[in-house]
Amino acid sequence: MNKKCQNCELNNFHTVENCVRCNFALGEITVESSATEKKQSLGFRILKRAAVCFGVVLFTVFGFYLSLIGTAETLSYEQATTVNNSIKILEDRGFSKEVFYLRYLTAFRASDHWLNASVVKEAAYAATNYPFEIMTLYPDFFNYPLDDVERAVILLHEAKHLQGEGEKEAYKFVWENRKKLGWTKERYGRSVVWKNVRKQTKEFAPTLFICKFSEFEDCTE
Numbered sequence: 001m002n003k004k005c006q007n008c009e010l011n012n013f014h015t016v017e018n019c020v021r022c023n024f025a026l027g028e029i030t031v032e033s034s035a036t037e038k039k040q041s042l043g044f045r046i047l048k049r050a051a052v053c054f055g056v057v058l059f060t061v062f063g064f065y066l067s068l069i070g071t072a073e074t075l076s077y078e079q080a081t082t083v084n085n086s087i088k089i090l091e092d093r094g095f096s097k098e099v100f101y102l103r104y105l106t107a108f109r110a111s112d113h114w115l116n117a118s119v120v121k122e123a124a125y126a127a128t129n130y131p132f133e134i135m136t137l138y139p140d141f142f143n144y145p146l147d148d149v150e151r152a153v154i155l156l157h158e159a160k161h162l163q164g165e166g167e168k169e170a171y172k173f174v175w176e177n178r179k180k181l182g183w184t185k186e187r188y189g190r191s192v193v194w195k196n197v198r199k200q201t202k203e204f205a206p207t208l209f210i211c212k213f214s215e216f217e218d219c220t221e
């Protein structure tokens, strides 16, 4: 049997190691590679297929993430400073887990990306896309709160969404932790954010507001 050279296609005598014309090594390349293929077990091939699928999914999800990030405005320098100040307040008050999410996992945006823009929603201070950890901060977030403590309140709520929690858990957590945060009735009880949040909390977590003899029937007062 002759060995055909892979390089110049010359038919060489079967005993030679290298092509007599171009000196290309005449291994049994094609035969060898098909043999190894046969040796691969079914399990290995399934694993390989799964790895490819996983890669494609990862690539798609990452592309989706980039499209969300890319179609929204970034925070201005002043806005970013405001956000950092509020996160610092949360840190000082001991909300380390939430601070970790906000500081290291969140991409802050100042306007809606295409996905948020495509859904009708109520006026809001902020919106979070879990599990992409993209947080959109609307103008109201910067305009309505009295100070950075009230912005920290909103970030604390959104941090619960970053952790995959729903509205009930988010409102409940913030309301139960408002004193720890320094968001007290004495100081903030007349603010827009306070009234909004209390109303929403009563809606989502009514069991906190069933104490007849407390103000606003609030069991946490």
Ligand SMILES: [Zn+2]
Residues within 6 Å of the ligand: 005, 006, 007, 008, 009, 010, 019, 020, 021, 022, 023, 024
């Ligand atoms: Zn050759």
Ligand SMILES: [Zn+2]
Residues within 6 Å of the ligand: 157, 158, 161, 166, 167, 170
């Ligand atoms: Zn929420």
